Amino acid sequence: METQRLNLPNLPTEILYLILESLGFDDLRSLSCVDKRLRGILIPILFRHVQFSFSTSSLSDLGKLAESQVRQHVRILSYTVPDLLKPGHLDFEYFKRAVFTPDEYIVATAGFYEDEPAARYPSRYMKVYDTLKGTCKDQQKILEKKLDLDTLTTSLRALPRINELKIRVCESLDTGHWEFLPLHFNLTNVDDSFTHHARTVAEALKDARNAGISLGTISLNFLKITSFGPSEGAKFRRLWSAVDSLLEQSTFLCVIGHTVPFELLIDMKLTVKKLELRHCLIFYDTWRKLLEVHRKSLHHIEIYDSKIGGMGEDWCLFHKISPQILSRVLAGFQFTAKESVHHESFFKRVKGWTIELIKSDPSKNAGDVANAL
Secondary structure, eight states: OHHHHHSGGGSOHHHHHHHHTTSOHHHHHHHTTTOHHHHHHHHHHHTSEEEEESSHHHHHHHHHHHTSGGGGGOOEEEEEEOOEEOGGGGOHHHIIIIISOHHHHHHHTTTTOTTSOGGGHHHHHHHHHHHHHHHHHHHHHHHHHTHHHHHHHHHHHHOTTOOEEEEEEOOSOOOTTOOOHHHHHHHEEHHHHHHHHHHHHHHHHHHHHHTTOOOOEEEEEOTTOOOOOHHHHHHHHHHHHHHHHHHTTOSEEEEEOTTOOHHHHHHTTOOOSEEEEESOEEEHHHHHHHHHHTTTTOOEEEEESOEEEOBTTBTTOOEEOOHHHHHHHTTTOEEEEEEEEEESSSSOEEEEEEEEEEOOOTTSOGGGOOOBO
16 A cells, blocks of 8 residues: 555655656656556646647648647647758759769768768668658648648647747758758758748738637747858848738747847847747847837847847857846836746746836936836
């Protein structure tokens, strides 16, 4: 009897949650199969944040989830959107002549297959081509049948508790070891890809809103972008050009990622009312311009795991957000601020600040503004 009381399923709920927080996703998934009580506790955790991508198999899985009982537990959807491949460039003769030649492949992979015979190079080269061609065919099927729009529209209507949709921006093309320029610039359609994805999401959100489902937050996640070169900068700008339609369906914009070029947030002159920043590095001058551009509309800011740099002599030093830093970076603005915690998942919580910008009395000068911390 004593042994039974010490079994995991029989522990008090408070203690059980403390134990579960230390486990990984796969462990939690296994535990959900142990008994009815653990399943009842874990299913809401496992399905709180659902990730899917622009592929027929992933969209199919999302559609099935939206028809299941677990749909009531989904709070966050993360949609990974890639660049779209150009079908005409995957003709094999053109591919091996103008996109990624066998000689380029040998140079790009020389350090990975030194101990293998050269006779195996052709089969590995063909595997790269076949993988890319298969991905391209899959993308074209989605576009022709509008599977992304139909699935997302149906799913958003079926998820009664969803409050955030994340658009996860990935690298131009995930080629594993072969981060080789011809693959990036010759195969992908940078001009149209993210405009398509943003407009598809906006249309699905509009349909959901018409059905009475209001989404709180639109998140743009750039953590998978390691650096912003000309291609990524152009991609980001085109994405923002389509974000206006997204903001019409949501009042809260969240931007995630260390390398996000905030200058583009300023250049696009979007109407942002609520802004959340996660895992960002921000320069002071950019921050101030951002506040000025959105002075009339922006009234709520949340900042988590982010730093601000470029202040005074410490130009290269980035500072964690603190009451002292807030007083400096929000000088001239009337605001209140309080510490807060964002629950990124059951496993991860990040600390930060919630800031309310108060419309200043025009008759008061900056010295009369009281910043409540």
